[in-house]
Amino acid sequence: MFRKLPDPAAPTVTVTIDGRAHTVAAHETAASAALLAGMGATRRSPVTGEPRAPFCMMGVCYECLMVIDDVPSRQACLVTVADGMRIDRQPGARALDFGGEDA
Amino acid sequence: MAEASYDFVVVGGGVVGASIGFGLARRGARVAILDQGDAALRSSRVNFGLVWLQSKGDGMPDYGRWTRRSADLWTGFAAELRELSGIDTEHEQNGGVSFCLGEAEFEQRRNTIQRMHNQVEPWVYETRMIDRKEVEALYPGVRFGPEMVGASFCPHDGVSNPLRLLQSLHGALKTIGVAYRPDAPATAIRRDGAGFAIDTPAGTFRAGKLVLAAGHATTKLAAPLGLEAPIVPERGQLVVTERVAPILPIPASGVRQTRDGTIMIGTTHEAAPDLTTRTTTGNMVHIAERAVQVLPDLARLRIVRSWLGLRVLSPDGFPVYMESETHPGAYVAICHSGNTLAAVHANDLAEAFLAHRLPERLDSFHPRRFHVSQAA
Ligand SMILES: Cc1cc2nc3c(=O)[nH]c(=O)nc-3n(C[C@H](O)[C@H](O)[C@H](O)COP(=O)(O)OP(=O)(O)OC[C@H]3O[C@@H](n4cnc5c(N)ncnc54)[C@H](O)[C@@H]3O)c2cc1C
Ligand code: FES
Numbered sequence: 001m002f003r004k005l006p007d008p009a010a011p012t013v014t015v016t017i018d019g020r021a022h023t024v025a026a027h028e029t030a031a032s033a034a035l036l037a038g039m040g041a042t043r044r045s046p047v048t049g050e051p052r053a054p055f056c057m058m059g060v061c062y063e064c065l066m067v068i069d070d071v072p073s074r075q076a077c078l079v080t081v082a083d084g085m086r087i088d089r090q091p092g093a094r095a096l097d098f099g100g101e102d103a
Numbered sequence: 104m105a106e107a108s109y110d111f112v113v114v115g116g117g118v119v120g121a122s123i124g125f126g127l128a129r130r131g132a133r134v135a136i137l138d139q140g141d142a143a144l145r146s147s148r149v150n151f152g153l154v155w156l157q158s159k160g161d162g163m164p165d166y167g168r169w170t171r172r173s174a175d176l177w178t179g180f181a182a183e184l185r186e187l188s189g190i191d192t193e194h195e196q197n198g199g200v201s202f203c204l205g206e207a208e209f210e211q212r213r214n215t216i217q218r219m220h221n222q223v224e225p226w227v228y229e230t231r232m233i234d235r236k237e238v239e240a241l242y243p244g245v246r247f248g249p250e251m252v253g254a255s256f257c258p259h260d261g262v263s264n265p266l267r268l269l270q271s272l273h274g275a276l277k278t279i280g281v282a283y284r285p286d287a288p289a290t291a292i293r294r295d296g297a298g299f300a301i302d303t304p305a306g307t308f309r310a311g312k313l314v315l316a317a318g319h320a321t322t323k324l325a326a327p328l329g330l331e332a333p334i335v336p337e338r339g340q341l342v343v344t345e346r347v348a349p350i351l352p353i354p355a356s357g358v359r360q361t362r363d364g365t366i367m368i369g370t371t372h373e374a375a376p377d378l379t380t381r382t383t384t385g386n387m388v389h390i391a392e393r394a395v396q397v398l399p400d401l402a403r404l405r406i407v408r409s410w411l412g413l414r415v416l417s418p419d420g421f422p423v424y425m426e427s428e429t430h431p432g433a434y435v436a437i438c439h440s441g442n443t444l445a446a447v448h449a450n451d452l453a454e455a456f457l458a459h460r461l462p463e464r465l466d467s468f469h470p471r472r473f474h475v476s477q478a479a
Binding site for chain 1: 244245246345346347348350363364400401403404405407
């Protein structure tokens with residue numbers, strides 16, 4: 001569904017999307033990288049459980065919340081990829097596990 | 104312009120006016136509710152949502168009794184609204200707490216609760232102090248900060264989603280045939296025979312009786328009709344976190360989790376010399392810090408929204424209800440805690456306004472209590 005315009009000269013980084021390594025252009029966001037990797041639904045709504053995916057790609061709709069480097073509820077469309085970044089689906093509302101480290 | 108005539112015109116379509124209008128219409132009156140449009144100052148849209156007894160009535164026992172009456176009526180009220188509007192107000196009444204940080208605060212709270220108990224019949228508040236262990240039992244699995252030594256707990260306290268409440272009220276008003284006119288704010292009100300004529304940009308409305316429940320705008324509308332509605336506006340700011348899986352089963356004053364998972368943290372109490380609604384970071388940091396002292400893990404959550412609301416507060420914080428002596432049939436209703444009181448407004452207060460004279464049990468709420476020099 002998503003196709004990148006060819007840009008052979010763009011520098012790349014390697015990220016882990018849903019547990020698998022992908023090489024992506026360094027200017028991608030976590031959201032665009034996930035879409036290009038064919039992830040489809042990137043989260044489930046914490047209210048209805050419906051599958052959702054990035055929509056506005058500019059920070060206003062909050063549809064793109066994902067777990068990035070183990071931090072839940074990040075707006076993936078506002079996060080530029082970095083080498084070694086882990087990008088995971090968010091399954092519903094994040095859990096607030098008591099006793100975790102304060103970030 | 105066409106002139107419309109009603110038994111009652113209610114000026115103001117926030118939770119107070121809507122509840123009263125609903126109660127009047129349910130009892131057979133033909134009612135119109137005049138309101139401003141979407142951009143109006145409307146406390147009913149910005150509040151914390153508690154249906155709350157444990158802090159009410161210190162210094163005015165009748166307010167404690169009135170609030171308890173409303174808490175008792177709320178479940179039936181919510182069911183009635185759901186049936187008529189198809190909208191769930193998300194009302195729950197499983198008790199509520201007020202957390203205490205440190206022994207000194209706990210003792211102070213204990214004294215306040217005791218003092219409030221001493222002013223009323225024992226059944227009214229039924230609020231008691233609980234220690235940290237008992238608090239933990241109410242919130243299974245939750246980690247509290249070391250300073251949280253205990254809380255006051257009231258079994259009658261609860262919560263409802265304030266936006267759903269307002270939406271549900273308006274849905275129900277439509278179902279039962281109340282004319283709701285957000286295009287027709289009152290600009291002038293006159294005596295008209297035995298009733299009243301209310302001028303609006305959408306024409307003149309005529310009514311046998313009149314209720315002013317226009318929040319912050321009530322004071323000005325009231326004066327020419329021999330009514331008083333003294334208001335000392337107060338700012339309240341709150342912050343809302345991202346959604347998380349359910350962790351807080353019952354509400355606390357200052358921190359509660361909504362059905363959708365967000366955690367609301369509130370609220371500041373600040374003087375409001377003007378009616379601006381601009382937020383200020385410093386005060387929000389203060390309430391967030393307190394919430395984190397109670398629940399340290401909140402610090403890891405993202406804040407997604409914040410806002411400021413203006414409380415419709417009388418000088419002593421208690422409601423004001425009165426009928427005009429110079430213009431009988433004209434009433435004022437202003438209060439803080441319009442959600443809490445919505446059920447009693449839709450029942451007992453509506454009945455009082457339908458009656459020939461206000462019942463004695465409403466005497467305490469008359470604004471003559473502010474006439475200090477006359478009382479002395
Ligand atoms: C931060 C905050 C937290 C709160 N938390 C709680 C809580 O937890 N529980 C609780 O019970 N209460 C709470 N409250 C209080 C509650 O919000 C108010 O008591 C309630 O909203 C007051 O409702 P109202 O209808 O009197 O006023 P409003 O909601 O302000 O409505 C007044 C209405 O009158 C209309 N109006 C004005 N002028 C005219 C005119 N000339 N003609 C026609 N219409 C007019 C306005 O457009 C508006 O619709 C809180 C308030 C604040 C600010
Ligand atoms: S896609 Fe809309 S906020 Fe990220």
